[in-house]
Amino acid sequence: MIAGPLKQGDNDDDVRTLQQTLATHGFSPGAIDGMFGQGTVAAVMAFQKSEGLLPDGIAGPRTLSALGLADSTTLPSAIPAVSVQIVSQIFPVTPIGNIKSNLPSVLSALVQSRISDKPMVLMALATVRAEVECFEPIAEGESRFNTSPSGHAFDLYDNRKDLGNRGAPDGAAFKGRGYVQLTGRLNYQTYGPKLSTPVDLVSDPDRASDPTVAAELLALFLADRELAIKKALLAGNMAMARQLVNGGTNGLDRFEDAFERGSSLIPDLAAD
Structure with a gap:
């Protein structure tokens, strides 16, 4: 099994195993040389599209699992890095008491819906700021x-x-x-x-x-749109990511500001 993630620029035996497995599945990366170059990126993306995964060209837990190279599809959680202090910087005009009261149930709901990776945590927080900047339902x-x-x-x-x-x-x-x-x-x-x-x-x-119900509804609603949201984010189309939730672009300025602030405050994690 491969721990991953594997991405362009990596060069080791795990990459060689990935290349061999991709070729076995009918997605040739070119030379089986252990070097994660453009050919391997293209093969990974083609496989991801075939499997309905996010086509980012990175072999993360879900991609490796689909190839039979990982035991778990669980993405690394960003939740441990999300604190009231960090969220208060993402919500610069929001009373910190509201964040203290309601952030725990929101984060718990994201974990429950298995969307606690960084892009979806950012999506949730940015959505809350765009919809209800007071951080209360x-x-x-x-x-x-x-x-x-x-x-x-x-x-x-x-x-x-x-x-x-x-x-x-x-x-x-x-x-x-x-x-x-x-x-x-x-x-x-x-x-x-x-x-x-x-x-x-x-x-x-x-x-x-109700705060607990509202937190779960937020997580469930985003989870149902996870792949489409991540494709929009991958393309840098923040307006589309917002539209997938709101049906329009109302609050886009707050959404983009929150996402940008959170991106710099929360550390990067593995891809799909």
Whole structure:
């Protein structure tokens, strides 16, 4: 078994084993010479695409496991490096008391959903800052995007088929809540049963703003989009990464700032 990760520039027997295994699977790296060069990068990327993995050209735990060269697909966790002090730098205007109160449940939920590697931790924290910079789960307020000039609160959500809404009062009942601002009957119906202790969020939508529930909803929502998010991040497309969660680019400035701050404060870890 190989501990990994293996990446371009590495030169050892583990790389030779990787090259031999790639060739056996039908993805030739060129010369089997133990040197992780461009040919090996291309072969790893082709294999990753074939297996539905992040095509970053790095042989991390998931790639090595798919090749039969590692026993575990678990990515190194960034959680030990995430402290209240570090997060307070990522959230420069947020009361530190809110971070102390709510950060533990958010980090625990990320571990539970197996997205505690650095890119997903950054994605979670940046999402929280873009959605609820106060670092408390809150309910969405009325705005011109959800309420018409002469209509009742959240009437522009009432008939949104893409949200699974069926008309009034669905818009107000299933408005955005929590850290990820979970919105729409369909999302409430989908994610309630996925919680560690299932909750009927359709009957009791306000539970989505409970701190523990909100943390789990954030983690579950991001986990369902992990590969797409990582592809966007790999391409440097922060707007797309934000859109995959928000459906648009609202809060993109805060999202990008939080991600940049966190990237420099949290140490790099292994890739997929």
